[in-house]
Amino acid sequence: MGMTRRDFMRGGVALGGLVAVSQLPAFADDPSLFSERxxxxxxxxxxxxxxxxxxxxxxxxxxxxxxxTAVYPHESExxxxxxxxxxxxxxxRQEEALRDSLTWAKEHVDYVIHTGDLIDxxxxxxxxLVKKYYGMGGxxxxxxxxxxxFLHGQGKKDQCDAEKAVSLPRLxxxxxxxxxxxxxxxxxxxxxxxxxVYNTVTAHQASRFEEExxxxxxxxxxxxxxxxxxxxxxxxxxxxxxxxxxxxxDVSRWTERKxxxxxxxxxxxxxxxxxxxxxxxxxxxxxVQDRFSPTAMEYLVGGNFLFHGQEITFS
Ligand SMILES: [Fe+2]
Numbered sequence: 001m002g003m004t005r006r007d008f009m010r011g012g013v014a015l016g017g018l019v020a021v022s023q024l025p026a027f028a029d030d031p032s033l034f035s036e037r038x039x040x041x042x043x044x045x046x047x048x049x050x051x052x053x054x055x056x057x058x059x060x061x062x063x064x065x066x067x068x069t070a071v072y073p074h075e076s077e078x079x080x081x082x083x084x085x086x087x088x089x090x091x092x093r094q095e096e097a098l099r100d101s102l103t104w105a106k107e108h109v110d111y112v113i114h115t116g117d118l119i120d121x122x123x124x125x126x127x128x129l130v131k132k133y134y135g136m137g138g139x140x141x142x143x144x145x146x147x148x149x150f151l152h153g154q155g156k157k158d159q160c161d162a163e164k165a166v167s168l169p170r171l172x173x174x175x176x177x178x179x180x181x182x183x184x185x186x187x188x189x190x191x192x193x194x195x196x197v198y199n200t201v202t203a204h205q206a207s208r209f210e211e212e213x214x215x216x217x218x219x220x221x222x223x224x225x226x227x228x229x230x231x232x233x234x235x236x237x238x239x240x241x242x243x244x245x246x247x248x249x250d251v252s253r254w255t256e257r258k259x260x261x262x263x264x265x266x267x268x269x270x271x272x273x274x275x276x277x278x279x280x281x282x283x284x285x286x287x288v289q290d291r292f293s294p295t296a297m298e299y300l301v302g303g304n305f306l307f308h309g310q311e312i313t314f315s
Contacts, residue, residue, distance in 0.1 A: 040100070042100070042307050043100055043101065043104055043307050043308075043309070044306065044307055044308045044309075045061075045309055045310065045311050046287055046301070046309075046310040046311070047310065047311055047312075048299055048310055048311075048312045048313075049313045049314075049315070050220070050297075050314050050315075051277075051314075051315050052189045052277040052278065052315070053189070053218045053277070054186075054218075054314045054315055055188035056187045057313065057315045058110045058111070058186060058314050059111075059311060059313050059314070060109055060110065060111045060112065060113055060186075060312050060314070061105040061108070061109045061111075061112045061113070061310070061311055061312075062112075062115065062280050062299070062309060062311075063098075063101050063112065063115075063301065063308075063309040064116060064117065064146070064224070064281070064283070064301050064303070064304060065116070065146065065283065065285055065302070065304055066094050066097065066114070066117065066119075066303075066304040067086070067090045067117055067119070067148065067303070067304075068094050068095060068118060068120060068126050068130075069083040069084075069086045069087040069090060069094065069120050069126070070083070070095070070123060070128070070129055071083040071084075071124075072123070072124055072125045075125070076153060078153035079121070079122075079123050082121055082153065083120070083121070083123060086120045086121070090303075090305040091305055093305075096307075097304055097305055097306070097307040098304060100307060101304060101307070101309050102133060102136065106140075110140070111140055111141070111186060112140055112142075113142060113143055113193070113280060114141065114142075114143035115144050115146070115222055115223060115282045115283075116144050116145050116146025116149060116197065116223075116283070117147065117148040118130060118133075118143070118149070119148060119149060120151070121148060121152065121153070122150075122152040122167065122170060127173075130174045131174055134175065134176050142182070142184050143177065143222070144177075144195060144222055144223050144224055145171065145175065145179055145195050145197055145224065146224040146282070146283065147159070147198065147224065147225075147283070149167070149175075150163070150167045150171075152166070152167060159198045160198065161200070161202065164197075177193065179195055180194065180195055180202070180204065180205055180208075181193070181194040181204075181208045182194075183212050183215075185217065188217055189217065189219075189220060189277075189314060190212060190215060190218065190219045191220050191222055192209060192219055192220070192222065193222045193223065194209070194221070194222075194223050195223070195224070196223045196224060196225050197224050197225060198225075199225050199257075199259070199263070200259070201266050202262065203262050205266075206265070206266045209269075210269070213273060216275070217275070218275055218277045219273075219275050219276050219277060220277060220279075220280060221276060221278070221279045221296075222279075222280045222281070223279075223280075224282060224283050226279075226282075226284065226298060226300050227267055227270075227279065227281075227292065227298065228257060229290040229292060229298065230251035230252075230254040231251065231288065231290040232290050232298065233251065234248075234251050234254075235286065236284055237249060239284065239286050270296075271293045273293070273295075274294075275295075276295055276296045278296050278297055278299065279292055279297075279299065280312075281298065281300055281301075282300060282301050282302075282303075283300075285302050285303040286302045287301060287302045299312070
């Protein structure tokens with residue numbers, strides 16, 4: 001699907017109503033929070049540039065991992081208790097962070113890409129927020145799912161494609177894009193968004209991606225989980241394992257994790273693909289970049305629950 005400047009303006013106009021109709025909890029916009037700072041200064045924005053070969057320069061805001069924890073009083077006990085606990089984990093201001101990010105984006109960039117974990121788990125209230133914010137983003141906003149989009153409190157939670165099928169009807173109803181793989185062309189650059197939330201892709205996704213490559217356009221691959229590289233792997237160990245932090249791991253003998261054949265073949269294909277110009281992902285909750293292939297850098301963005309995102313300019 002192609003987008004024009006006019007589509008973007010429509011999206012922007014829709015976003016204009018965002019603050020007025022937002023139903024935020026009472027603690028929203030606590031004036032004591034960063035009270036001496038300017039309107040946007042509680043947002044933490046990183047900057048990147050990708051020379052992709054666009055027909056005309058443009059900008060995006062890339063956000064990920066908002067981890068919304070909304071729940072209605074009538075929802076199940078598991079859902080209410082889980083959201084109460086996880087709201088503390090993520091600071092309780094995730095909707096404010098998302099709203100500020102999107103309001104800022106309306107004034108500063110052309111498009112918004114969200115690479116998943118917009119919600120921390122499934123709830124009616126969270127799905128209402130998903131519809132509201134994707135609805136307000138309009139054609140300005142697109143994205144991919146994260147592993148937390150599939151999290152629910154019923155039955156076993158094996159991280160596999162069979163388990164995903166339980167959640168797909170609800171997710172399809174809430175998210176306005178093809179959940180498996182989708183393409184959005186902006187000024188001659190093809191943004192391919194796909195679901196790799198358990199670090200796997202399917203044969204269907206791999207063949208659909210090859211179809212996208214056949215369009216002959218530069219491709220930016222957007223998905224939740226990063227493909228590990230030596231430096232990303234080292235950063236993940238340092239951030240999440242929290243041990244021996246003064247020891248800097250030597251990654252010279254790093255080897256890629258074991259993968260199923262379909263996913264391994266897909267990654268090998270990506271590495272050799274000169275039209276791939278960048279990978280945008282999240283999941284790990286910190287910023288890091290590393291070279292993925294001769295033509296593509298991989299850019300991880302940290303958690304949006306911390307009022308964070310990265311602006312990427314394209315030429
Ligand atoms: Fe994640």
